[in-house]
Amino acid sequence: MGISRTPAVMILGTGSNVGKSLIVAGLCRLFADRGLKVRPFKPQNMSNNAAATAAGEIGRAQALQARAARIPPHVDMNPVLLKPESEAGSQIILQGRVAGHLASGDFARRGDFLPKVLESFERLSADADLVVVEGAGSPAETNLRARDIANLGFARAAGVPAILVGDIDRGGVIASLVGTHAVLDEADRAMIRAFAVNRFRGEIALFNDGVETIREATGWSCLGVVPWFAAASRLPAEDGLDLRQLTARPGAGLRIAVPILPGMANFDDLDPLKLEPAVDLVMVAPGQALPGDADLVILPGSKTTLRDLAALRAQGWDIDILAHRRRGGHIVGLCGGYQMLGRMVRDPLGLEGPAGEAPGLGLLDVETVLEGAKTVREVDFVHAPSASTGRAYEIHLGRTDGADTARAPFRVGDRAEGATSPDGRVVGSYLHGVFSSDPVRAACLAAFSGSSVSSMLAYEDDVEATLDGLAAHLARHLDIEAILALAHAREAQG
Structure with a gap:
């Protein structure tokens, strides 16, 4: 050539x-x-x-x-x-x-x-x-x-x-x-x-x-x-280090805690949240406990779900998350984080590392098997609780099934996507980028905070x-x- x-x-x-x-x-x-x-x-x-x-x-x-x-x-x-x-x-x-x-x-x-x-x-x-x-x-x-x-x-x-x-x-x-x-x-x-x-x-x-x-x-x-x-x-973070340097917002209406896992991936989900004036986004480094006053814990995407699940347990964050759940806190798992929230994660073919399986956190009644071709696609979605719409993407291995998928938080065309616990406080999804939609983010912030905070950001306009x-x-x-x-x-x- x-x-x-x-x-x-x-x-x-x-x-x-x-x-x-x-x-x-x-x-x-x-x-x-x-x-x-x-x-x-x-x-x-x-x-x-x-x-x-x-x-x-x-x-x-x-x-x-x-x-x-x-x-x-x-x-x-x-x-x-x-x-x-x-x-x-x-x-x-x-x-x-x-x-x-x-x-x-x-x-x-x-x-x-x-x-x-x-x-x-x-x-x-x-x-x-x-x-x-x-x-x-x-x-x-x-x-x-x-x-x-x-x-x-x-x-x-x-x-x-x-x-x-x-x-x-x-x-x-x-x-x-x-x-x-x-x-x-x-x-x-x-x-x-x-x-x-x-x-x-x-x-x-x-x-x-x-x-x-x-x-x-x-x-x-x-x-x-x-x-x-x-x-x-204010632009999307290229590296996780950019997110670790966030400035705290004491007194913000909604405190969100995110544990930093070794294989954290596709963390652009957090970019709109870091810009919301009413949100205090706390990136929790290894060796630190998840803050007990958090309103929401987000488990971000992961390139190596089983490895990151083991790291989460090694840090004692599983105990913090379960305590947060007992206090009535909200939990959102995205992609690999969604898989961790279920009862079991299996990787029989060793697609993300050594073949194996491990119990998840058991906060959603679903199980994940990593198999088949990798899903990579952009999608239009509907946020089921609010009927708001947005554009998102998927990058993941595996299939997640179980009873809690009957309460899917999103719809992609005719397909239900994700899972929600019976009381609505634990949500998991394979969709990345849902918080970039202003109406979806506004609906989520209202739900996580009990309507005490509201979105003040036009995210896409801000990026432009x-x-x-x-x-x-x-x-x-x-x-x-x-x-x-x-x-x-x-x-x-x-």
Whole structure:
């Protein structure tokens, strides 16, 4: 397959969580609003926070970037998604579909995915005016370079010029940028044409000397110093770490506790709740008890239900949850959390780890068997108690059946979905994203709180406004014309 010359530029970072994903999202919105057909692309992602598309799974960050570009998400935007199952390895999602297991030490095999990565990139480029590519981690991980497909390995294979972004808020940004330049070989170094500094606090002019130091040491031009964008916390969280840093809201009308489990997945369910002014969303770390004054406990999705169920018990959270139930508290289980609420979880084929089974928490009269093909789909649903509607998605293995499914909280077409306890205080569902619907979230908050709080958030409008604000922020502080010139320089090489 020949390499197209559609204009493209790659955003690399000096490390993880330096802001690459948000910069790509902001650029996608900015260029889309200029009338360009812009497409986001990430060769390889590692995350259990996935999004469903019409053809399979991709990383949730790429789904947000697609939204920023005002287009539907597509599997070609993230052809390789590695979903950690344990410290021993990850499930491979290749162009949206499960393609086996990758052992944690099998770095060499990752290079085998490059043909599929380039195939997806070419298909995406064919209908684009511009592709904005996001790297993963850091290109300075020279021990992984030989089989790299996520950073400069991709950039060189596809001929895409790169911009290196450093995060000044974490400290050491000069050393990070200059050090990356120092450890790269000459051919890799040549792919990086410029740098930018992200998350600056204070007077930017105070860093002029720092910019000059980096420029002199690397020969790269500076495309800008981007101030801290506080509203970034209003966008869907890419990593569970983002949720752990929530600010407490003492005195909020509804307190929601969420235990942080090792395989926590698809926790975007929590994004609308973290923004509700009347909600205090508490992420409970290992070693801490679930707060006794919580109104609601949410068990989030899990990539490894049996493993996370064992971790929950090891922390003593099962005791806390049962005590919460006796006090009359509400409990919601989503996807893997739904499975944990039942009487039994069975994995006879070892689809999520070693084959086995374990009793669940017994709070719903259902049982789960993990078998068959993985369900990945977007759906329209109706919230049965309120008749409110919304759009959601499913990503799960297995089948859950039992008496409590007769009181399903949702309907998807003619299909009843989920289960509810006889007193209505324990609810489970495979649907992700139900709280994104304002009327559904409002109905749920009223039920959980006894009508003492109400929704004050227009969630989807809030996300759109934040993406617009992010685009404007980047337009003020980055040299956008220079970025476009870099992207078009690739076209000129054809």
